[in-house]
Amino acid sequence: MARIFIDGEAGTTGLGIRQRIEALPTELGFEIVSIDPALRKDSEARKAMMRQADVAILCLPDDAAREAVALGEGLGIRFLDASTAHRRAEGWVYGFPELDAGQPQCVAAAQYVANPGCYPTGAIALLRPLVKAGLIPSDYPISINAVSGYSGAGKSAIEAYERDGGPAFQLYGLGLQHKHVPEIQHYSGLDHAPIFVPSVGNFAQGMIVSIPLHARTLPGTPKASDLQRVLEEAYKGSEFVSVLPAESSLLGDSLAGTDAMELRVHGDGEKLLLTARLDNLGKGASGAAIQNLRLMCGK
Known part of the structure; x- marks a missing residue:
């Protein structure tokens, strides 16, 4: 039996993780230990939960997550930080x-695992294999456009959208300093930070990340089929x-409620477009956490 403490289980990601754990077959042997809601900010009560658990999943703001790790120091507990x-x-x-090929084993053996961001999951999945293969130079000036459902904006924004409605489409992060940029750059293997322009659409769940490329500026002027082949091999x-064939249009919410991610290479000739479609709360958050949790617990 693997005992799991979700620190911050009342938030969007925490609720999603709890629901997914509860939906797993009982024979896998997961048990959730929950704190009294009145004590969720009580350090000693949280520490007591950690003593009971094998893995603590952190669904907290950044500073609170760091404090939680410090709180669990010396208890022998493993951490999965969202x-x-x-x-x-x-x-x-x-x-x-x-x-990478050996990453599942690294996750399985780790005491400390950091769950990826939703936008970086799509961007890194597209870029890393192509940079490693040399089809995209590491110093290439990458631009990334992305749209997410409003569920990624936090609990208060969700309540506002569902109560009052919201804009059909809204760009944000226009200072071009989004907190996911360093993560994308680092794990994609890029020398320079990409231009990243996120947006929110008026739909609850789902996400599309898109990256335009000019083939004539890439080594050897590759075709769409060359990029497709590398991605297919990477995720075989x-x-x-x-990795699926190109389509003439994509809906942002088609994978809502799933843990899947679809990668495509569109266009041919000089103009190419990479796209990743996923659920921002699935493979982009709670679904990814369950994937990592099962690896960590050997289940």
Whole structure:
């Protein structure tokens, strides 16, 4: 039996993780230990929960996540952090099992695992294999456009959208300093930070990440089929990531409620477009956490 404490289980990601654990077959042997809601900010009560648990999943703001790790020091507990705090921190394994061939084993053996961000999951999945293969130079000036459902904006924003409605489409992060940029750059293997322009659409769940490329500026002027072939090889046999043929249009919410991610290469000739479609709360958050949790617990 693996005992799991979700620190911050009342938030969007925490609720999603709890629901997914409860939906797992009982024979897998997961048990959730929950804190009294009145004590959720009580350090000693949280520490007592950690003493009972094998893994603590942190669904907290960054500073609170760092404090939680310090709180659990010396208890022998393992941590899976869904915040931004530890995604590039020394001693933490990046929880994107599809990152490299040996990444699932790294996650399985780690005491500290950092769950990826939703936008970085799509961007890194597209870029890393192509940069490693040399089809995209590491110093290439990458631009990334992305749209997410409003569920990624936090509990108060969700309530506002569902109560009052919201804009059909809204760009944000126009200072071009989004907190996911360092993570994308680091794990994609880029020398320079990409231009990243996120947006929110008036739909609850789902996400599309898109990256335009000019083939004539890439080594050897590759075709769409060349990029497609590299992606297919990188994710061959993956349970959650599929590389599919190009389509003339994509809906942002088609994978809502799933843990799948679809990668495509559109266009040909000089103009190419890479796209990743996923559920921002699935493979982009809670679904990824369950994938990592099962690896960590050997289940």
